[in-house]
Amino acid sequence: MSFDITVSGAAAEAVDRIVPQLVSDLVASRITAQDPSLWGAAAEDEASKRLGWTEAVVVSEGLVGDIIALRDHLRSVGVNHIVLGGMGGSSLAPEVITRTAGVPLTVLDATDPSQVLSALRDRLATTAVVISSKSGSTVETDSQKRVYEKAFRDAGIDPTDRIVIVTDPGSPLDQAARADGYRVFNADPAVGGRYSALTAFGLVPSGLAGVDIAALLDEASSVAGRLAVDRPDNPGLILGAAMAGTRPLRDKLAIVPDGTYIVGFADWAEQLIAESTGKEGRGVLPVVLGKDSPEVSLGLPDVQIVRLVESARETEEVIEGEIEISGTLGAQLLVWEYAVVIAGRLLGINPFDQPDVESAKIATRGLLDDRPEPTAPVFSEGTIEVRGTADVVAGEQTLDAVIDRLLASVPENGYISIQAYLDRHAHPRLERLRDRIAARTKRPVTFGWGPRFLHSTGQFHKGGPAVGVFLQLVGTASEDLEIPERPFTFGQLIQAQAAGDASVLAEHGRPVLTLTLGEPVADVPRLLETISQ
Template sequence: MFFSDNKVENFSERDLASLKDRAHFISQLNKRDSDLWNKGSHSDSLGWLGAVDKMLQNLSTIEAFRKEVLNQGFTDVLILGMGGSSLSAFVFKQIADKGQGLNASVLDSTNPDAISAIEKRINLEHTLFIVASKSGGTLEVSAFMNYFYDKLKKIKGPDAGDNFMAITDPGTPMEVKAKELKFCKVFLNFPDVGGRFSVLTYFGLLPAALMGVDVDALLNRAKEMVEACKAEDLSTNPALGLGLIMGALANQGKDKLTFFLPGEFAALGGWLEQLIAESTGKDGKGILPVMGDVKSNNDNYGPDRAFVFYNFSGLLHNQQLNEKSKALKSLGFTVINIEINDVLDLGKEFYRWQVATAIAGAVLGINPFDQPNVQESKDITNSLLKDVNRKLVLEKDEPLAMDSFFKQGQPGDYISILAYLPETAETVKALKNLTADLEAKYKLAVTYAFGPRYLHSTGQLHKGGKHNGLFLMLTCEEQQDLQIPRMPFTFGELQAAQALGDFQALRVHGRRVMQVGLGKDYLGGFEKFLKVNSVPKAFGGAIGGMKRED
């Protein structure tokens, strides 16, 4: 059967019939009727429904700024952001026409080594820094801004602000600070659009334009999806059926929505993780997005899985993905196949998934626009940072064998690797290897994410969703710490406090969490970790929390 261009396999006619009674959900959504979620008023969170039309009207403003930046001789752009503003930038960085824009980097890590690596890679004097924060008070973004502003001030003196622009909501501390520091431009976004729904606003499109993405074409593709999503017929609306199925599958226990994406836009996975997990992971419910590996054995998948396959039509069609999809269909799994023409069709896909996620929230009976548990980790982190005269270190508790820890898992559980490590090619490879090993051995869904990025993404589901996660937190010691100007702590202390803050928040919610310190030679520690499949004292393993040591 088909829902518009979404081919859905192994979803029964009986289940489909039950969804038809909820087709009116799309009418309520398009009317911005907050009763759809039965959780109070959400009129201040539905501005994304009209964002495409607003941004089409502002295309000339974006294009004029893009030309101005290029004419001023900038060669690089560095996006300083967390959550939606950074995750959308990673997608656009991957699909950008490199010859039409600036060299792009994205910073959403507080790891000192990661920050130093970016600083060495760019030409500071010829870099435009985009400071992106909806609230205008995001701790990490403020720290990034302070650090790089002081670097520019040493080079350009009072003209340092010429290298900075801000994207924020009206009336935020960031708007005030940007004017005080004489940023070259401040773009005020729509206050009724939440961060994870902001990809088709200034937060996503300004960085995209500067990178060389054809924002005009992207928005016009998105406009096609906006119009298609007004239909109340399941057979013609590309997002309505998708959202209803997502919610229905989750209610049946098939809540590990596993995505297979072509390499050309694999970064979409991070954006989908935040949108779906942070929107649905609350009140003991939730949908966990999992990024699939086409080489993974199909025997690794349990009945808690459903699958989404993206593929290109025409000459770019990926036959390996096609074969994987057919194999899973033959095994009786629910499989959703979506084809796109080219990467600019992601404009459509951003809007499709926003609508589908909002609809899934209605099916689950949750509010998809809040994040009630995100603040908990932040509060603990802030309390830890108040005492700046002590150093955060790992407790040296008796290590627990990794196998014993993961054998606690039951069918329907999942494993999440939380990596407070520099995001290098070597680290990503090691995490992918570990993910594959754990999935094969324990037959559970396995995800990995870098901290503190996941705190603004899947962290909500970890604490607010079902009690079915097993969390492996990996930390390391930085090679060289970095002081944050005008803040009473270093980046190293900030990241350590964030790791400990989330560790304690997970414990407060009764989650099963194991922490391993890999030391300064974290790749060497990682190699031993994979070889012995346990946590030996030989490379500084530790289970438990962190503590402050005089």
């Protein structure tokens, strides 16, 4: 079986109560038939343009030959290193697909100048770059395209030989790229970014990197029939009901890899769930955990554990109260897409829009246009500057005190979000903060690298339940990088993204603590020690 799910405890009760009604309402077959009325009148217009992913497996089969032919051509001229410039749905699916296949792919979903420079300086002579943007106007991918064009030209390489474009037909990027002579792959415009794993956005970079994408589509096809029928054993109905139907709602979904061969699946699922459900004050917050993370054993009443395992076990072997899932990657991608739109129906929200993602983009653009002087820190401790909302920083003069105050503000049903606007390859130790804060607060903690999380959990932070508190970690660039024909640098862009999101969070009444690390190499271990005390 390509996909198996076993539920217990509150999740099993939700499935027993809800799935029969979903079957009676023909929800599975109506999703497959692309019925936009399933999410109510207010969502119908958006839903009518966003259900193409249900037939992505069939549509995408026609892309495989062209992708493989281009891969073979690139290899024949000595190109053996693929870089992906993309954000959100354009980067997260290819990352899990290639990591699971054990195929190298440099994912550049960043604006940190040191991370961009590291990518630019890595094997440029044998590199091809996939620039991937659904809208064709994403500031991060536009900036990445510009610096790679310049780097190739400076090296005497024609950029049109090395840059491949993936975008929606008719987008600004599609029009400009075709006019300039670039190779363009168009994706289905009836598929939203976070549902695009099995479209050109997931397949082009993965296939060029060397993944067997035909096999991936076969894996998804093997479960498609089960997902389309209105039966109580439909895995999409079961997972959707378990995710959004518990009473009271366990609105933090902790995803724990425990023996699965799939690498990084929770990072992809995080965007799918958070951006689809976090709106109108409702939603399910995905929390990416390890097997030994504190939340796994805390028994929190608002946390639902989903364990990704190697193979299905008997019901009596499943840990009471948990959900266990096994399956191939292609099957998992399609099942979770069905489950999340079903969860949206149960929550009474539109799973296809992302109204609060744009607010942070608008704030960022405003800061880039005006470029005001940075706000003075409330105080500094060593090389760490402290800023934040008044409820966190007012009257305090020590790092310990503001951290204590932020963590003390977490409500009983709340969560902490750590947001690191730093080079994720240079500072992997920062992720240790997640478990340390969870152990200290005994509440769920999410960790996101900025700005990539803005295209993921950023929607939930502003649109979901108002129970989050936010720790921003911002770096200072030792070496900045100009963006050709743009009036700002990468360093200025990432600073504006952090400040813009902080301002929007503050406007929504969310507690925010921003720590600017003047010397990240020294400040990161110091911060870890402070949190642990």
